[in-house]
Amino acid sequence: MIRLQNIKKVYRTDTVETLAINGINLDIAKGEFLSIMGPSGCGKSTLLNIMGLLDEPSKGNIQIDSQDISSYSDQKLAKFRNEKLGFIFQSYHLINDLQVLDNVELPLLYRNSSAKERKRLATEALEKVGLSNRLKHFPTQLSGGQRQRVAIARAIVGNPQIILADEPTGNLDSAMGNEIMDILINLNKNEGTTIVMVTHDENMAHKTHRLVRLFDGSQVQ
Amino acid sequence: MLKNYFKIAIAVLKRRKFFTFVSLFGISFTLTILMVTTAFMDKVLSPDYPDLKRERSLYVSSMEYKNTKEGWMNRSDVSYYFFSHYVSTLKNVDKMAISSNPKASNAYVNNKKIVIAYKYTNADYWNVLEYRFLAGKPFSQKEIDNADKVAVISEETRKAYFGDASNVIGRYISADNVNYRVIGVVANVSKTVNSLSGDMYLPYTVSTSDYNKPDLMGPYNAVLLAKSKADVPKMQKEFQQMMRRVPIPKDFDRVYSNADPFFSSMTRRIAGDGANNGKTRVVTIMSIFVLLFLLLPTINLVNINVTRIMERSSEIGVRKAFGASSKTLVYQFIVENMILTFLGGIIGIILSLLAIYLINGANVISNMRLSMNLTVLFYSFIACVFFGLISGVYPAWRMSKLNVVKALKAQ
Numbered sequence: 001m002i003r004l005q006n007i008k009k010v011y012r013t014d015t016v017e018t019l020a021i022n023g024i025n026l027d028i029a030k031g032e033f034l035s036i037m038g039p040s041g042c043g044k045s046t047l048l049n050i051m052g053l054l055d056e057p058s059k060g061n062i063q064i065d066s067q068d069i070s071s072y073s074d075q076k077l078a079k080f081r082n083e084k085l086g087f088i089f090q091s092y093h094l095i096n097d098l099q100v101l102d103n104v105e106l107p108l109l110y111r112n113s114s115a116k117e118r119k120r121l122a123t124e125a126l127e128k129v130g131l132s133n134r135l136k137h138f139p140t141q142l143s144g145g146q147r148q149r150v151a152i153a154r155a156i157v158g159n160p161q162i163i164l165a166d167e168p169t170g171n172l173d174s175a176m177g178n179e180i181m182d183i184l185i186n187l188n189k190n191e192g193t194t195i196v197m198v199t200h201d202e203n204m205a206h207k208t209h210r211l212v213r214l215f216d217g218s219q220v221q
Numbered sequence: 222m223l224k225n226y227f228k229i230a231i232a233v234l235k236r237r238k239f240f241t242f243v244s245l246f247g248i249s250f251t252l253t254i255l256m257v258t259t260a261f262m263d264k265v266l267s268p269d270y271p272d273l274k275r276e277r278s279l280y281v282s283s284m285e286y287k288n289t290k291e292g293w294m295n296r297s298d299v300s301y302y303f304f305s306h307y308v309s310t311l312k313n314v315d316k317m318a319i320s321s322n323p324k325a326s327n328a329y330v331n332n333k334k335i336v337i338a339y340k341y342t343n344a345d346y347w348n349v350l351e352y353r354f355l356a357g358k359p360f361s362q363k364e365i366d367n368a369d370k371v372a373v374i375s376e377e378t379r380k381a382y383f384g385d386a387s388n389v390i391g392r393y394i395s396a397d398n399v400n401y402r403v404i405g406v407v408a409n410v411s412k413t414v415n416s417l418s419g420d421m422y423l424p425y426t427v428s429t430s431d432y433n434k435p436d437l438m439g440p441y442n443a444v445l446l447a448k449s450k451a452d453v454p455k456m457q458k459e460f461q462q463m464m465r466r467v468p469i470p471k472d473f474d475r476v477y478s479n480a481d482p483f484f485s486s487m488t489r490r491i492a493g494d495g496a497n498n499g500k501t502r503v504v505t506i507m508s509i510f511v512l513l514f515l516l517l518p519t520i521n522l523v524n525i526n527v528t529r530i531m532e533r534s535s536e537i538g539v540r541k542a543f544g545a546s547s548k549t550l551v552y553q554f555i556v557e558n559m560i561l562t563f564l565g566g567i568i569g570i571i572l573s574l575l576a577i578y579l580i581n582g583a584n585v586i587s588n589m590r591l592s593m594n595l596t597v598l599f600y601s602f603i604a605c606v607f608f609g610l611i612s613g614v615y616p617a618w619r620m621s622k623l624n625v626v627k628a629l630k631a632q
Contacts, residue, residue, distance in 0.1 A: 049625075049626050052542065054541070054542055054625040054626050054629075055624075055625070055626050074546050074547050074548075075546045075548065077546075078541070078544050078545060078546035078547075078549070079544065079546075081541075081542065081543065081544050082543060082544020083544070085542075086543075087539075087542045087543065089629065093535050093538065093539045093629060094539075095229070095536050095539065097228075097229055097232030097233060097236065098225075098228065098229060098232070102225060102228065105225070106539070106540065106543055107543040107544055109225055109545075110543065110544035110545050110546075110549060111544075115224070154543070158543075158544075
C-alpha cells in the first residue's frame with residue numbers, strides 16, 4: 001500500500017544541516033496496522049508527514065497505492081490526500097470556530113458532494129465514534145477524548161484507505177487512550193483501513209500488527 | 222461550501238473584536254468619505270436645476286492672452302462685447318445665455334445686514350436655462366432695451382429681505398443704493414451650479430460699467446445652446462474658427478477662448494492653459510488622489526489580514542492535510558475578506574446617508590442638496606470590490622504558501 005524507498009530528509013538552516021531521516025526503506029501492506037516508535041527527535045513524525053504527503057523527502061521515492069506521487073502538482077496532491085488519506089493529530093487540530101458536525105464535514109468540502117450528503121456522511125462517522133449526540137457542540141465544549149474522537153470521525157468521513165495517526169493517544173489518560181485505540185483497531189479490522197501510528201506508548205504499540213523502531217533517523221527494528 | 226466559508230468568516234470576526242472593529246472602521250470610514258465625495262461630484266457634474274440642457278450646451282467662461290516670447294499670460298472672464306460682437310454671429314448657436322459673475326452688495330433689513338449676490342443677464346438667459354418661477358416672470362428684451370430697473374430674486378432672498386410676505390411682485394429691493402422693482406421670484410439654485418447661482422438677477426443694461434466697451438475680457442460668461450445635440454460639435458468648430466478672426470490684443474501674440482462641454486469647462490478653470498482644457502490633468506490628479514486614498518486603508522487591511530490569517534495556521538494546515546489545494550484556500554480567504562468588506566460597505570452606506578443628511582441639514586454649501594443615487598451606490602460597490610480583492614489577495618497568497626507541517630506545529 002505504501003512503499004518508501006531510501007527516504008532521506010535533511011533540514012538545512014544557514015549554519016546547520018540536520019539529518020532527520022537517513023535512508024529508510026519500508027513497505028506497508030494493505031490492511032496493515034503499523035506503529036512507529038522511537039525517542040523524541042528521531043524522525044518519527046517527519047516520516048509520517050512524508051507518508052502523508054505533507055512534507056517532501058530530500059531524496060528517495062514514495063509510492064502510495066502503486067502510484068508514484070513525486071511528480072504531482074499541488075492540485076493533484078491535494079486531491080490525492082483528500083481521497084486516500086486521513087490524518088489524526090496528537091493535539092486534535094479541530095477548528096474551534098466550527099461546530100463538531102462542520103469539523104467532520106471538512107474533508108468532504110473539497111469533493112463534489114452536496115450539503116445533504118455531507119451531513120449524512122458526517123453524522124454516520126460521528127455515530128461510529130459514539131458522538132452522535134454532540135453534533136452541535138463546539139470543540140471547546142468537549143473533553144480531550146471526545147475531541148480526539150471527533151478528529152477520528154473527520155479522518156474517516158471520506159472513507160480513506162490509509163489513516164496516519166501522530167500520537168493519537170499522547171494527550172489522553174490511559175482509559176481514554178484505550179478507547180481511542182479500540183476505535184482504531186476496529187476500524188482496521190472491520191473496514192480494512194491501513195493505519196500507520198506514531199506512538200510513545202509501548203502498550204499501544206504492541207496492540208498493532210507490526211512495530212518499527214527508529215533511532216536518529218534510521219530504522220533499528 | 223460558501224455557507225461553510227460564511228460561518229467561519231463570521232466566527233473569525235467575532236473572535237477578535239478589536240481587529241474586526243479596526244478593519245470595519247477603516248473600510249466604512251474610507252467608503253463614507255468616498256461616497257460623500259462622489260455624491261458631491263455627481264451633484265456638480267450631472268445636469269442640475271436650472272442647467273438641464275447640458276448635452277445641447279457649450280460653456281464659454283474664460284479669455285486668455287499670451288505672449289509666448291516673454292512668457293506673459295493674462296486670463297479673465299469674458300466681455301459682453303465679445304459675446305454680442307463675435308459669438309452672436311455664429312450660425313449654429315440657437316440661443317445664448319449671458320450672465321455676469323455674481324457681485325456682492327449689502328442690504329439692511331430691520332437693522333440686519335444681508336448680503337445679496339446679484340448677476341446681470343440678457344433676456345435669452347431665461348430661455349436657455351430652466352429657472353422655476355414661483356411668482357412673476359423674467360424680464361423681457363423690451364425691459365432690457367429700456368434699461369428698466371427690474372429684478373428677479375431667489376426664494377431665499379425673498380425670505381431674507383421681505384420676511385414672510387406672500388406677494389412681493391411690484392415691491393422694491395435695494396442693492397448698492399439703487400432700488401429695483403421685483404418682477405419675478407425663482408426657486409433657489411445650488412451654489413454648486415457655479416456660474417448660475419445668484420440671489421438677484423438684473424438686466425445687463427442697468428450695469429454701471431460699460432458693457433459695450435470693445436475689449437475681450439470682462440466679467441461675463443455664457444451658455445451657448447445648439448438646436449440639437451448633433452449640432453454641438455459643429456457649434457464648437459464654428460467657435461474655434463471664429464477665434465482665428467478675433468484680433469490679438471497689443472503686447473500679446475495669442476488669444477484663447479473656448480466653447481467647452483460642461484466638464485471640460487470646469488477643468489479648464491482649474492487646470493486649463495491656452496489650448497489645453499486641463500481635462501487629462503484633472504482626471505489624472507483625481508485618480509491618483511482616489512488611488513492613494515484607497516491604498517492607505519488597503520495596506521492597513523492587508524496587515525491586519527496577514528496577522529489574522531497567520532493566527533489560523535493550524536486551520537490552514539488541517540485544511541491542506543484534508544485536501545484543500547492552495548488555490549482553494551486563496552479562494553476561501555478572498556471570500557471571507559469580501560464578506561468583511563461588504564459588511565464594512567453596508568456600515569459605510571449607513572454612515573454616508575447620515576453624513577449626507579447632516580451636510581444637507583447644515584446647508585454647508587448654499588442650497589446644495591446631496592443625495593445617494595444609483596451612480597453613487599455603483600461606485601461605492603466598485604470601491605468595495607477593490608478593497609475586498611486587493612486586501613485579501615496578498616495575505617491569502619502568503620497563507621496558501623505556508624508549509625503544512627510548520628502550520629500544524631504552530632499551535
